[in-house]
Amino acid sequence: MIYFNYTKRNTFRGGEIILKDCVKSGALTEVSFFILISLKTPKHGYAIMQFIEAKTNGRVILGAGTLYGALNSLLAKGWITPYNNPNNHNTRRKEYIITEKGINIIRREFERLNSLVEIAYNFLFEGNDDNEKNN
C-alpha cells in the first residue's frame, strides 16, 4: 500500500479521542481504514486487532486504548454500528459491523487512492508533461 503524508486534516472529537479523518477529501487514517475494512463481517474487539495484524503482516498493531477510542469515534460518526449476533452465546463480547455510510466512505477512499495511483503512475512511467508535448 502506498504511504501518504496527510496534512491539514479536520478533527472530529468522538468521545475523548480525536481521530483526524478529513471527511472533505475522504482521506482516512490507517486506523479508521483498517477498522472499517475489518468490519465487513461482524467482529468483536479482539478479532478486529487480529484481522488488522494479519492483513498488514504485523506492520500495524493496534493498542487496546487506541482501538477503544477509534471504535467510539467511528460509532459517533455513524460509520459502524453495534451488531446483535443471535448466534453469539458469549453475550459479554460486543460486536460491530460497518454501516452503509461507512461503505460509502470506503468507496470514496478507494476512488481517491485510485486517482493518486494514476497520478503516481504517470509520474513514474509516462514522464511527459502536457507542456513538453505541445513544444
Next chain:
Amino acid sequence: MKKIISFRISLLLMQETWLNKMASKGYRLNKVGTFLCTFEKCSPKKYQYCTEFVAPKSFKDIQEYVTFLNELGYRTLTKSINLNYCIFKIRWRPYGQKFGQIATKPGTYGKEILIVERENTNQPFILHSTYHDKVNYYKSIRNSWLSIFILYFFISIWYTFTYATNLEKNVCIIVLLIILFLPILFYQNTINQYNKHADMEE
C-alpha cells in the same frame, strides 16, 4: 503460592516498569492497595503489565473501558494515587472530561490508575499505539499536574502579598513551585516529541 508484600510509592511510569520486572521474575500481581502490593508466584515472563491514568474519565467511561479491556482478555486492577484514607469524599478535578470533573468516593476517587495485565506475547504492551492517541493521553496527565500548579500558583501569589515579609517562607514557596513545575516540563517534552513524530509520520 508464595506471596510477597511490597511497600512502594512511585510515579506512574516507574510502577509499570517495576510490575514488568516482577512479572519477568515470575510474580503475578494479585492485589494492590495504596501502599501494599501482593504478588503470587507464577512462571517467569508469563504476564505483561501496562498502567494508564484514567482519572479524567467519568465513572461510566471507566466502566465501559474496563468492560472493553476484559472482553479482549485483559485483567484489570485499580490503584489510587492518593495517600489518604477516607470513606466518603467529593472532589473537583478541573482537568476532567465532562462528568469526570467530579470525583467521588465511592466512585472514581481512589481508582485513578488502571493496571492492565495480559499474557506475554513477546511484544511491548502498549495501550496507545498511534502518535495522536499518545499525545492526547499525555496531555491528560500534563493537565492534571498543570491544574495543581495553577491553583498553587495563585494561592502563593495571594500568600506573598498578604504575609510577604519573611524571606524563608518565600523561598519555600518558590522551591515548591519549581518542584510542581518539573512534571509539567517532563510531560510537555514527551508531548512535543510525539507531536513532531505525528506531523511527519502516522
